[in-house]
Amino acid sequence: MSRRPPAILRRLARLPRAREGATLVEFGFIAPMLCLLLVGAFDVGHTLYMQSVVQGAVQNAARQGTLESTSGESSLPRDAIDQAVKNQILPLNRNADIRINRRFYRTFSDAAAAKSEEFTDTASGPYSDGKCNNGEPFVDVNNNGRFDRDGADSADHAGARDNIVYTVTVSYPRMFPLHRFIGGSDTTTITASTILANQPYGDQGQYGAPSNANCGIGMPGFDQPTPEPAP
Ligand SMILES: [Ca+2]
Numbered sequence: 001m002s003r004r005p006p007a008i009l010r011r012l013a014r015l016p017r018a019r020e021g022a023t024l025v026e027f028g029f030i031a032p033m034l035c036l037l038l039v040g041a042f043d044v045g046h047t048l049y050m051q052s053v054v055q056g057a058v059q060n061a062a063r064q065g066t067l068e069s070t071s072g073e074s075s076l077p078r079d080a081i082d083q084a085v086k087n088q089i090l091p092l093n094r095n096a097d098i099r100i101n102r103r104f105y106r107t108f109s110d111a112a113a114a115k116s117e118e119f120t121d122t123a124s125g126p127y128s129d130g131k132c133n134n135g136e137p138f139v140d141v142n143n144n145g146r147f148d149r150d151g152a153d154s155a156d157h158a159g160a161r162d163n164i165v166y167t168v169t170v171s172y173p174r175m176f177p178l179h180r181f182i183g184g185s186d187t188t189t190i191t192a193s194t195i196l197a198n199q200p201y202g203d204q205g206q207y208g209a210p211s212n213a214n215c216g217i218g219m220p221g222f223d224q225p226t227p228e229p230a231p
């Protein structure tokens with residue numbers, strides 16, 4: 001008469017043929033990858049949604065900005081437009097940093113080119129840096145007394161028929177911690193811009209002949225647009 005092996009040994013003997021729980025083990029292997037894909041999809045989806053909201057707000061603000069009441073030196077109507085843009089974005093992310101910039105060009109082609117005003121870089125040394133600084137001479141095409149890397153001028157000086165480039169840059173901490181797994185920035189930055197011509201409520205202004213000026217000293221690697229004050 002043979003004795004039955006202990007229960008624990010019988011269970012161990014069945015273990016190589018056991019299939020119970022295999023699905024759970026397999027899910028354990030793929031779960032991290034699945035979670036990563038879901039977080040990535042949420043992050044991309046939220047970014048696309050923010051992009052569409054910001055672009056829509058920019059288009060609406062630019063249309064209002066072409067009216068005569070928003071042109072010239074007065075900034076009050078423009079402040080109201082900017083606040084309307086912020087009011088559309090902030091409910092989606094209270095921590096968003098919103099920067100708004102207006103620049104103007106006489107023509108659409110100038111706006112599309114965004115060509116820098118010409119300057120003469122220092123021949124050698126730290127100020128031979130592709131930036132306008134160290135008192136380097138530049139051609140002030142738009143006669144505003146400043147070096148303009150984008151060839152544009154402040155919208156404060158814009159008038160009828162001028163073309164305004166309206167740009168909104170929104171930065172906010174990532175909604176989903178994707179960067180902790182795949183690296184990259186912990187901040188999402190979205191930029192939206194548009195170009196619209198001011199309404200023809202008057203004649204368009206004209207620039208005079210370009211003048212010559214000099215950039216400030218500043219630091220190597222940075223434009224120093226404001227000319228140094230006379231000693
Ligand atoms: Ca330079």
Ligand SMILES: [Ca+2]
Nearest residue numbers: 140144146148
């Ligand atoms: Ca200038």
